[in-house]
Amino acid sequence: MVGIVIVSHSAKLAEGVVDLARMMAKTAPIAAAGGLEDGSFGTSFEKISNAVDEVYSDDGVLILMDMGSAVMTAEMVMESMEDRKIVLADCPVAEGAVTAAVGSEAGSDLEEILADLEQVGTQKKL
Amino acid sequence: MNTEKLIAVIQKIGTKIEAEKAFLTELDNVIGDGDHGINLARGFGEVEKKLDGLKDKEPGDVLKTVGMTLVSTVGGASGPLYGTGFMKMGAAFKGKADVAVPDFLEGLQVAIEGIMQRGRSTKGEKTMLDAMIPAKEAIEAKWNESQDAKAAFAAGVAAAWEGVEFTKTIAATKGRASYLGERSIGHQDPGATSFTMLLEIVAGEV
Ligand SMILES: Nc1ncnc2c1ncn2[C@@H]1O[C@H](COP(=O)(O)OP(=O)(O)OP(=O)(O)O)[C@@H](O)[C@H]1O
Ligand SMILES: [Mg+2]
Numbered sequence: 182m183v184g185i186v187i188v189s190h191s192a193k194l195a196e197g198v199v200d201l202a203r204m205m206a207k208t209a210p211i212a213a214a215g216g217l218e219d220g221s222f223g224t225s226f227e228k229i230s231n232a233v234d235e236v237y238s239d240d241g242v243l244i245l246m247d248m249g250s251a252v253m254t255a256e257m258v259m260e261s262m263e264d265r266k267i268v269l270a271d272c273p274v275a276e277g278a279v280t281a282a283v284g285s286e287a288g289s290d291l292e293e294i295l296a297d298l299e300q301v302g303t304q305k306k307l
Numbered sequence: 308m309n310t311e312k313l314i315a316v317i318q319k320i321g322t323k324i325e326a327e328k329a330f331l332t333e334l335d336n337v338i339g340d341g342d343h344g345i346n347l348a349r350g351f352g353e354v355e356k357k358l359d360g361l362k363d364k365e366p367g368d369v370l371k372t373v374g375m376t377l378v379s380t381v382g383g384a385s386g387p388l389y390g391t392g393f394m395k396m397g398a399a400f401k402g403k404a405d406v407a408v409p410d411f412l413e414g415l416q417v418a419i420e421g422i423m424q425r426g427r428s429t430k431g432e433k434t435m436l437d438a439m440i441p442a443k444e445a446i447e448a449k450w451n452e453s454q455d456a457k458a459a460f461a462a463g464v465a466a467a468w469e470g471v472e473f474t475k476t477i478a479a480t481k482g483r484a485s486y487l488g489e490r491s492i493g494h495q496d497p498g499a500t501s502f503t504m505l506l507e508i509v510a511g512e513v
Contacts, residue, residue, distance in 0.1 A: 217382045221382070222340070222342070222382075223342070223346070223381075223382030223383055224382060224383075224386075225379075225382065226378055226379040226386075227379060249383075249384045249482060249483060250382070250383050250384040250386060250387060253384060253387035253388070253425055253426065254378070254386070254387050256387075256425070257378055257387055257390075257391075257425075
């Protein structure tokens with residue numbers, strides 16, 4: 182199954198998004214990397230690396246992130262793991278996490294999930 | 308500048324950042340999330356712990372370690388950005404035991420390019436680049452004209468402060484302040500300010 186990592190400045194937000202996604206996909210490998218080691222707001226290279234390790238398999242890992250340093254730090258983690266299949270997804274984090282988790286649990290591959298996530302970015306709620 | 312001198316400069320930068328921590332954080336409070344000084348002080352605090360172990364390395368490797376430490380400990384955008392900058396500059400110094408003004412200019416150029424790539428940003432977006440780019444151009448111009456390192460760095464610092472002033476006149480289109488849009492006008496960018504402080508320390512040592 183494709184692994185999913187949720188990166189946010191807020192530990193609570195990252196964990197909440199993971200919980201939200203698990204409601205629909207109990208077995209999908211999904212990990213939170215929110216906030217800094219001491220619990221304050223920010224993005225942690227180490228937390229993101231550990232989360233990738235936790236959910237990694239040959240099927241690859243998708244990283245969903247909020248803004249600013251979350252994007253840049255996730256990108257640097259990805260670059261530090263050159264030999265691995267890791268992709269950053271450009272989509273709303275909460276909706277994207279649900280879509281990705283459902284896809285992963287259903288056995289979709291990384292490319293299929295990415296195609297689904299493209300739609301998530303364009304869908305309007307109202 | 309050799310390794311011994313470089314380590315002394317980085318130590319001074321750490322001291323400066325610690326002293327300006329509250330000021331930089333206050334600037335970031337106004338148009339950002341109020342952590343720039345805290346972030347950089349955390350990062351350079353960790354850098355300081357590593358400096359003793361770097362005495363036998365060449366300057367480029369010292370800068371690489373500084374960059375990697377900033378990436379892993381700063382926690383905000385200035386971590387991956389300054390981190391990338393220091394690592395790129397370090398790579399540009401590879402094999403050199405001593406770095407001179409032309410080496411520094413080349414290093415600063417690749418640092419700027421690295422930051423632009425990492426931040427998907429360019430000049431005029433109210434970021435550290437608005438101090439870095441004019442500073443690099445001014446150092447280069449003065450150096451080419453006079454071959455006088457002190458004068459060149461003094462021109463660079465002056466141009467960087469002008470860049471900081473310029474950030475007051477524009478709206479942010481990158482980073483946290485971009486969420487404020489036009490409301491960010493009138494306030495100086497924290498990252499442009501911290502870069503200028505770093506450059507001032509370097510200028511004081513050439
Ligand atoms: N995309 C970017 N390109 C260049 N510089 C940037 C970019 N984003 C932010 N900066 C610079 O970083 C400074 C802010 O650094 P700080 O350490 O406060 O990070 P932050 O904005 O709080 O990070 P985060 O993305 O985690 O919220 C800004 O003042 C600006 O100079
Ligand atoms: Mg900030």
